[in-house]
Amino acid sequence: MSRRLRRFEGNLTASRALLDVELKRRCDQAPELIAAARAAAMPSEILAPLVGARSLAVALREQGMSLGEQAGSENALSVALHRLMFEVECNPNVKHDWAIQRPALELKVTEQRIIGAARVYNDSAAAVNRLVRAIPAGLIARMMGGREVPLFEATVVELPVGSDEAEMTEVPARHEVVPQAPFHDDTVALADRDAGVPGALL
Template sequence: MKRALGPLIIIGIIVLVLAAMVIPSYNGLVDSEENVDQAYAQVENQLQRRMDLIPNLVNTVKGFANHEQEVLQNISDARARLAGANSPEEQAEANDELSGALSRLLVVVENYPELKADQNFRQLMDELSGTENRLAVARQDYNDQVSQFNRKVKRFPGSIVAGLFGFDEKEYFRAAEGAQQAPTVDFEGVQQ
């Protein structure tokens, strides 16, 4: 009886040591994954705010620039793609497309001084600018949380626990190719 008790005690100690290693690592991964999800929700929240502002901006511009339909259509199309994006990568691409369309709109606006002076337009642009700033902060916060989570997934013993329980690395919210280059804005045809 005493001989059988010795191996059981050793097995019990091994199980306790393993549990002492696995449980905190698992809980840390769960907490970290929740932080990533929460940060991503904030990115989506700011993207939604931006998408909600854009129809008002487009409608304000339409009243002044009816013949600029292509630019306005590009904004609507990019907004629809952003609304249909499902992953951080898709959202980043759609976001970059929408940003490009909005920058083309700003070039169009330069042709309409009365539009730039319109109080509704100025208020919408201020709100959009504030949203862009909040979006940049939300993306940075999300990427910080992804970085922390991915380190936990890659480090020992987290890598073993992540593999056992199906935790995978998360995608960063990345800028599109060529985002490091400043856009070229041509005001050659703009009347002063």
């Protein structure tokens, strides 16, 4: 049992680290696309939510917020990015502008990596949760320090959006995360496929 629990928890730790790397990569890549979009005079009503979403995602990560709160901000960032990238694809003025198309393409690749990393993390989390809940094995697992872990679920967080030039300087200790249908079902993560495992256990 101890070997099995350690293996599951090791998989969980590794998959969480991979997910963190890809989410950070997206935050690092976003400013280049934002700058190119500003230079191309893209609509401010599209850029403003993107700037706010990125700032919030970075702030929550730096403040060590829960996985559920990070999922909400990361999904909001993905929604804002997809909205801008859709505009980039449809706007004939930037359709052949490599300065904006290149960072958009790089972010699309990162989005796909995030989808894969989130799937792996959620599968690992579901395996740990099943083991901890099992009877009677779960009792032994809990005695050995095993505990249920949250999934990384698709949620949408309400953003404080101002001017696209504004930078968020203060973030409240908690943000309301509102579960609803995401803009893109696979943007941040997929729902847990095991009906016996609930959503994020916050």
